[in-house]
Amino acid sequence: MTVLEIWLIAVSLAMDCLAVSIASGISMKKIRWRVMLCAAFSFGFFQALMPFLGWLGASRFSHLIEQVDHWIAFGLLLFLGGKMVLESFKKDDCKHDYNLANPKVLLALSVATSIDALAVGVTFAFLGMNDVQAILLPVLVIGLVAFALSMAGLLFGVFFGCRYRLRMELWGGLVLMAIGVKILVEHLFF
Numbered sequence: 001m002t003v004l005e006i007w008l009i010a011v012s013l014a015m016d017c018l019a020v021s022i023a024s025g026i027s028m029k030k031i032r033w034r035v036m037l038c039a040a041f042s043f044g045f046f047q048a049l050m051p052f053l054g055w056l057g058a059s060r061f062s063h064l065i066e067q068v069d070h071w072i073a074f075g076l077l078l079f080l081g082g083k084m085v086l087e088s089f090k091k092d093d094c095k096h097d098y099n100l101a102n103p104k105v106l107l108a109l110s111v112a113t114s115i116d117a118l119a120v121g122v123t124f125a126f127l128g129m130n131d132v133q134a135i136l137l138p139v140l141v142i143g144l145v146a147f148a149l150s151m152a153g154l155l156f157g158v159f160f161g162c163r164y165r166l167r168m169e170l171w172g173g174l175v176l177m178a179i180g181v182k183i184l185v186e187h188l189f190f
Contacts, residue, residue, distance in 0.1 A: 001124075001127060001129075001138070003137075006137060006138045006141050006142075007141060007145070009120060009138070009142070010138075010141045010142040010144075010145035010146070011145055011149075013047055013114075013116060013117050013120060013142055013145075013146065014047065014142075014145045014146040014148075014149040014150070015149075016112075016113040016116070016179055017043040017044075017047060017113045017114075017146045017149055017150045017153070018149040018150065018152070018153040019153070019175050019176070019179055020043070020109050020112075020113050020150075020153070020176060020179075021039070021040070021043065021149070021150040021151070021152070021153025021154045021156075021157065022153040022154075022156050022157040022175070023081075023084060023157060023173065023175055023176055024039060024100045024109070024153075024154060024157060025153060025154040025155065025156060025157020025158040025159075026157040026158070026160070027084065027099075027100065027157075028100060028154070028157070028158055029158065030158060031155070031158050032101075035100055035101045036151065036154045036155075037151075038101075038106070039100050039106055039109075039150060039154060040147045040148075040150035040151040040154065041147060042106050042107070042109075042110045043109070043110055043113060043114075043146050043147065043150040044143040044144065044145075044146040044147030044148075044150065045110070045143060046110040046111060046113070046114040046117075046146075047113070047114050047117050047142050047143055047145075047146035048139045048140065048142050048143025048146070049114070049143075050114040050115070050117035050118040050120075050121060051117045051118065051120050051121030051124060051135070051138065051139055051142055052121060052135060052139050053118060053121060054117070054118040054119060054120065054121020054122040054123075054124070054125070055121040055122065055124045055125045055129065055135050056121070057122075058121070058122040058124075058125030058126065070115075070183050070184050070186070070187030070188065071184070072111075072112070072115055073112050073113075073115040073116070073180060073183045073184075074180040074181065074183055074184040075180070077112050077176045077177060077179050077180030077183070078176075078177055078180045078181075079108075080105070080108060080109065080112070080173075080176055081173040081174065081175070081176030081177035081178075081179075081180065082173065082177060083173070084170075084173030084176065085170055085173035085174060085177070086173075087173075088170035088173060089170075112180075114146075115183070116183065117142065120142075121135075124138060
């Protein structure tokens with residue numbers, strides 16, 4: 001696998017993180033560096049961890065992962081997106097209960113956006129990456145790209161949130177739900 005292919009895979013995997021980060025930034029309403037850095041780190045960490053775990057367990061557990069990964073991601077994203085959509089209809093002058101600083105919310109988002117990376121790790125094992133040194137570069141690149149795009153998404157979401165009264169939380173929630181549906185449809189029909 002070439003370095004270019006690794007970067008392309010990393011960017012592709014991080015698109016879900018970017019969309020979730022934009023939606024999360026919209027919910028935050030203002031820049032909160034500590035929360036944003038923790039969130040971006042969590043997204044990057046899970047994006048890097050999942051391919052490693054997929055690679056590690058490819059020989060034993062791949063048949064189990066392939067059958068449920070899309071349902072897990074679909075359920076988590078549908079729930080979180082639905083919550084955001086419902087909250088967007090509350091008239092509370094841009095104050096929402098959605099809290100990215102909540103470890104349960106952050107964990108759910110991190111896992112939901114990294115389920116596909118687990119399957120990529122399984123693929124790495126089948127491509128002949130036989131030792132930890134071979135998997136190290138792809139895992140690091142995937143994690144760093146996810147971190148960077150997550151930070152960019154959070155900043156974008158905060159900047160374009162309530163300032164323009166575009167009901168962005170509604171759109172952010174719909175994006176989360178659409179990602180969940182996309183994952184489910186891709187796994188069921190393609």
